[in-house]
Amino acid sequence: MPVDATLATLSDRLLVAAILVYSAAMLVYAAEYSFGRRSRVGPAAAPAAPAGAAALVGAGAALAAAPVSPAVGGGTGPAVTTGPAGTGSTGRPVEGRSGTAVAGAAAAVLTVVGLLLHAGVLVTRAAAAHRVPWGNMYEFAISVCFIAVLAWLVVMARQARGERRASIRHLGAFVMLPVVLLLGLAGTVLYTPVVPLVPALNSYWLWIHVSAAVIASGVFLVSFVTATLYLIREKYDRVTAAGGTLRFPATLGARFPAADGLERTTFRVIAFAFPVWTFATIAGAIWAEAAWSRYWGWDPKETWAFIAWVIYAAYLHARATAGWRGRRAAWIAVLGWAAMMINLFGVNLVITGLHSYAGLQ
């Protein structure tokens, strides 16, 4: 089927629009971050301790609040979420009608608008080419960014809803930054006009293998951001505790949520992405068996997929090893993302192999 030029052009324009909206979101997030009161994220030393307290109060109330027990239940009802005791000390954001709160909400709305435009880029691209929109490096990169923003929104929503309600919304700028950079790079250096698939890619495995790789990569991007934020916050905590002078980037840590929470978020994000990445690699191996006669051949792309896999496996083990949990584990997560980036850029553009589908000449 011929390429639909109108839709292809529309897709390109939508990309520009998405980048602009994301950039705007980044600026507004940055404003929220910079001008927000320090108390928004609570004092530095608010880790683990109060969590159990909040839970037990709630839990106790819930048991007591069984419908037939008017004596205890009073008017509380079963929906007791947190005891009031927990609020002050857990670092829950103090949501006022302040300008920064409005800015934060606006940034979140801009992110969602950007994400919709971003979805539009992929949908129109797919419609123009009559296939899934991940047939070359440009399409792969913008799909990864889409998943990254989506994953960030999910993490943000879960954090806001979760037990400790540590809002991480004001950290959005740190996710928007790599996303905007990657999208910009995709739109300029990696840009490839819409073309149909080469025969080697013409398989339903493209749908399975590449979509899994896209999801894992996008989610790993978020873990890279949270691991980096953790490292900054951890440094900030150490320097502050020792009474030393803070230097950039540790100075940024003042407004980050507690290191503990960032560490846990990093772990959860990686714990989600790692099985997906494992699946993507295995699906790739099954496809390779049908296309190239062997399920594994140490093609550079396969080699770097393996390296990234081993690094993230090391992260999961490190987190369970005394002396490695925390700072070292976070560095491993950063290293894992570096391997993912080498696999995307290095292998596609510098090293030639069977996976050279960048579409760039």
Added chain:
Amino acid sequence: MTGTVSDLSTQPAPVAPPPARGGLVVVLRRGWRQLTSMRTALLLLFLLAVAAVPGSLLPQRPLNPPKVQEYLDAHTTVGPVLDRLGFFDVFASPWFAAIYLLLAVSLVGCIVPRLRLHARAMTTPPPAAPKRFDRLPQYAEPAVIAADPVAGAAAVRAVLRRKRWRTTVRTAEDGTVEISAEKGYLRETGNLVFHTAILALLAGAAAGVLWGWQGNVLLTEGNTFCNTTQGYDQYDLGQQVDGSDLPPFCLSLDRFRATYLDSGQPSSYAASVRYGAGDADPRRPVDIRVNEPLRLSGARVYLLDHGYAPILKYTDRYGQVFSSPNPFLPSDLVTLTSDGAAVFADANQKPGERARTRNVEVAFEGVYTPTAPESGPRVRSVFPAERSPGITLAAYRGDTGLGSGIPRSVYSLDQNQVQKGALKLVGSKFLRPGQTWKLDDGSTLEFVGTKQWAGLRVDEDPGQKVVLVASVLMVIGLIGSLTVRRRRLWVRLAPGAGGTVVGVGGLARTDADSYDEEFRRTVADLGRATAAQPVSAVED
């Protein structure tokens, strides 16, 4: 490994130090413990990642032998050293194998004790309740119900069982009933499945290396090949495979088709073949495409590449005709500009004479362009399909060197013979299909047309089913070990003055804070279940 309970570790729980014995035993034991420790596993994982890097940066023999040679030619000092150390075949090098084998041994050392521990955990009831629930990370303020402890416990147990908790009930002498419940055994099960599957995957991969085989053959339209080692241009048999083990079948290529977009990008390839088992005439037609191999029992046939084979008809000075399709190899995969040669070693021998004249052999070398440009030097094709085919040939006469018996490439002429002057350039010419070129000695060469050829790979890997099953188990195990949380819940029903005092406590062995939500919901459900009886709070 100390107190962290968020445990992905494959390391067994610390065991009591063994009684001191001879020095060697102590050393071995210490060494074994060191090898199976998490720290060592971590180190080996890093080594594995680092060791794989040169495999992607340096050219590798199994992937691209000419590139390795190129590298060796360009780096005369470093090259041989790297070569000796196995850097051009990293993934088959002893040091790479050493890392993953040590990792596998370390893995076994972890899995076996943990299997035992897990089996024990699965068969023993959940542990008794701690004395004080308020010291647990999760606990609910005690409430009072009217029902007696036994009836209350039955209601509690029913709820927990419905939620698939493993429960056990203990009754104390004073009438207190305690329910211990535990859930999330699948975490460790998944963990063990994942790590065991890795070992199975290694075994499957090894089986593939030992019992697998593969061969490559370039087949021109109209030709047949049979699955014997002689039938292949190049083959590679596993250590445990003998040439006679290859399943007998023959395959002939009827037609190869490629379609292209106007931009020159290929849109489809298909090789129409016929095949038959044993020595039988290949009859059954099938199309082999990229991503769609022909799967026979005991062998798979893949379409790997393709090209053109110009048919050259040479009529020598005595009128004898020699004709053959000569496969040319693409030098440019985008436009299919192809290089190749045709050697007529038996040409120009005077009929009836027994003595052989060497210096009258004829050979042609040249460039085939499926779409030759309209003007300019016509040695670069501008499109991969045959829109305006043409061939540029150079003719040589003399001793082609074929008589020397040394096997050599059929895609180029022996440049030594040319340099020695044994093979002399006669002239060169651009020919369209059907055109004839008259050489200086009166002999003629006609460019008849072309056939296409398909590069096929035939292979078998008996280990790959094991690898597939193992990798599916890896994913399943991984999901279990990363999403399931091992958690405990205790309910104590103590007889009191105003009724039965119910206390609930909880402990998550992994990822404690995400247990809060579930604990709260469970407590609420327990409250509702025991609420059939009037409930009142404990009066302080």
